[in-house]
Amino acid sequence: MTSNSRSGWGRILLIVCRLALAAIFIYAAYAKMKPQGGLPWSLASVRTSLSMFAMGVDSYQMLPQWAVSPFAHCLPPFELVLGLWLLTGVALRVSSLVATLAVSVFFTAMASAYERGLTISCGCFGPGEQIGPKRLIEEGLILLPLALAVTIGAFLIHRKRAASASETPTGEAAR
């Protein structure tokens, strides 16, 4: 297999991973914001869903009370923006790094809750999902490696591009 075809496959894999990560973030945002209990879409119903998510954040018992609500109201829009950013592929090194950091924070929070014996809802993709070994494995062995793979891939491709770009004009100038 030539190095060109290898890098071609690498790029395809990076695109697939990036799109998967983007889809996960967008879905997570949607699941947190969508109106619950058959309420119609409206600003009020989204606010209710976010207030419900705030209860989930509060049950982690990690944030001071004053920070719970602002955090819960900011996180889903942040996830949506991050998902869209990853989808576009623009400044992928930065977006993937932010995604990796976000997933690491989520995983740490869940592991901490599990370690403290809290039997609470994860809140990752809306209400109802309990924190347990299955959820931790999903987050730690699938989502975190996926985010890391996209980040590493983005940095590698950028380095390769930079190297080839610096070679081409120098070569032409020498000619």
Place this chain on the structure above:
Amino acid sequence: MNHLLEFSHVHNLRERCARWSSAACTIIGLFVLGLGVASGAVAQTTQSPAKTTKPATTTAKPGQPLGAPVKAYGSKGAPITMEVFSDYECPSCRNLFENTLRPMINDYVASGKVYLIHRDFPLPMHKYGYEAARWANAAARVGEFQSVEAALYDNQDAWAANGDIAKYVSGAMSAAEFQRVQKLMAGCAATASASIPSPQIIRVAQASQSCAFDTFIEADRAIGNRIPVQATPTYVFTYKGQHLPAGSGIVSWPILKQFFDSLLAQ
């Protein structure tokens, strides 16, 4: 040299483009979010299954001597109903009751905004949880549920250590009422005095039909299992007949209040 300058110019331009594109992407994201929220064009048509909530009190069915004891606070006509599945011996349930439900009862339940229902969900790991639930049900039968629930949570450490629940139940009501409760608990004496360590023993106790209150505890548990309740405390909200997904764990009163306010603003 010119080539180099040109490359650096192009490179800078590309970087600037990338920066602007990322900013544009962020703005588009926010715009899409705002559009989705503000338009309110998409109507959600899904209906939650009517599985979690039953009336707090049931009237006696034919052939049944008495209906379920009333284990609730407030007015049934309140727009929000909150059902809390808890175990009297569970520390998180005590925490929720002391720090969240108490202020809620004094505020939103008292003002008719919330109807609070207690559902028994004694966990097998707790030695006296099931027995405490029986006492609370018996107290509910004489209309003393609220004071007994408070007494059980206030003195959880004490009775959980020695199983002397009767002492705190008697302290929560008059002597005459306690006598009535004791009479009601007479059928439960064989198992009520002993701890109930496993679900097997609970089933045996149920099969013996010795304690009338076990039926109501098991009825609550059956409702919980349908949700399903995986831990205590678990709470379920119903707003104007619409069931919302269950939540679990400790939630502070200001956060819960904010949720109620957002629901009431619908």
